[in-house]
Amino acid sequence: MSTKPIERVAIVGATGRIGGSFAQSLVQTGKHTVTALTRHDSQAKLPDGVQAIRVNYDDEASLIKALEGQQFLIITLSVRAPPDLHGRITAAAGKAGVPYIMPNAYGNPVNPDGIKEYDVYSSSTLERINDVHNAGSSSIYLPCGFWYEWSLACGEPWFGFTIKDRKVTFFDDGKRILSVSTWNQCGRAIAGLLSLPEAGETPSLAQFKNDKVLINSFRVSQRDMLDSLHRVLGTTDDDWEISYETSEKRIADGAAELAQGIFSGFAKMLYGGAFLPANQESDFAGTMELANGILGLPKEDLDEATRRVVDMIQDNWNPFT
Template identity: 45%
Template sequence: MAQQYASEQPQGLKNHIEKVAIVGAGGTIGKVITEQLLNLGKHTITALTRADSPNKLPPGIEIKIIDYAYQASLVSALQGQDALIITMGTRAPPEHQTKLIEAAATANVPWVLPNEWGYDNSNPNLREYNSLVRDKKAAYRAHIEELAKSSWIGVTCGFWYEFSLSFGPSTYGFDFANRTVTFFDDGNTRINTSTWIQCGRCVAQLLALKILPDDADDQSPCLARYRNQCVYVSSFNLSQRDMLGSIMRVTGTTLDDWKIVFEASTSRYETGLEAMQKGDMMGFVRMMYTRNFFPDGCGEFEKTRGLLNGVLGLPREDLDACTRAAVEMAKVPKVS
């Protein structure tokens, strides 16, 4: 697509996104994104939700009930929207995202942020290893482009820091209850990881950018520069050893209080794969997380992709404060 400029558009054509629809506004990341959009105050927010959804939606947004069995309900809910944000849990039927993408095209929604949150799934090396998700997200992007009505922007933020640190040994290797940590290889491999709120800020600030550059001389940030691309943001670039250092500061513990176990990342990946193939989905979690800690640098995407933090004005976060939140989250029993 040839570069367009605002100065060449018809008189009165708006150059900013005003109306944003979001699916999953009551979910974990969807709620945070919605709250950050509301805090910024530059958009009208509409939540698309099923009638039987148990999630409580944030105040200050319009609510439209949809039924995935009736495509017309999706199209109707998306009429007049400038952007669609899709946030869905891992158990959501994959065809739901396809239906939303097709409804956005029918309703002529210009921008779609697909369910992209997480590791760098545009990296072919990660897609090759993570066979359960191999090319699925790429297929959603391709479908948006094939329909030729919307443009997509993928948000790559790495794994969520507080959630991953608090979840247990299958993710970042930490077992708070038993004060044990499994270091993958030597524990020095660095990755990019983000907090929920940083991801929410990213989306809010991204959608607040003007759509087109004013003219050929305008080099300021705008959505058109990220059309059909992934953008990369991060809260922290750190290793497991850095995480442990923060945990010890927060909890007042020392190395003597922790048991450290070492495991080769390739072996951990293979055992996770074997467990997954036997029906243990925690095996998939171990496999997916461990792959990002391979020493090939796939998990440290800021070195190869660069970060949009500065362009979006994202703040520098306090590592220990975020670690403290993870320590508190770890005390809450996990719901199976």
């Protein structure tokens, strides 16, 4: 292994919000050549300084050719991506000789004692890590909790907020604390990680080989989020319609909706499970050692992040386009 940092980084999904944050932060270091794999018909704009290789995701040869010579592959996929796409990408990366792959697994860390019934995400996390190992590459995954901006802006099935209508559903008492991260913090984490020497020194990239890089931005409850919205919007509780629902009911309702083909039911199950008092992984920053210090991540301002969410809502942001 080299004592220099990784130089050649490929990203699947660099036109998306999280993939774009990764790409932009990596380019800003000046240490990496960043290549985005994009579909032939994609019209989406890439961050400045990112190279593009157009591929056919249904053609393994196309993927292998695009990934040859890359040292690190970051995969970010839409929630609506075909379920077998991740495995096809990692298989092609393995055949192309990519030594490191960051799988599309950015939620909470996987419980080392096994997956609990309420945890509807960890099984897919394990599957995607196994995709990497089955391909013969080394995995490095980035548990960062829920993305703060996404979760707060998406609507009621996620963090319980409908900001435009000034409505919120508190799960249980609304005071359960979660560990969450902003998109920018995730981008800085990737840039910090890949700016480390690959090996030979401490800290190094090799320290995280086949392991996790645990980061966060905030430890917050729904109550904290509403208070932040009050400071940004100039509102009070009197301006909001506040309702309450148990986490257990949230999960059950989500399961019923999902059984009817209603996609938001999955969000209710996922987020309801995170707010269960028994779920210790959802506030991992309160109990586990973070890599924030090693990666030089700053302490962020909650209200600044909330203000970005408000701006997104006012600009009619659509998470699924």
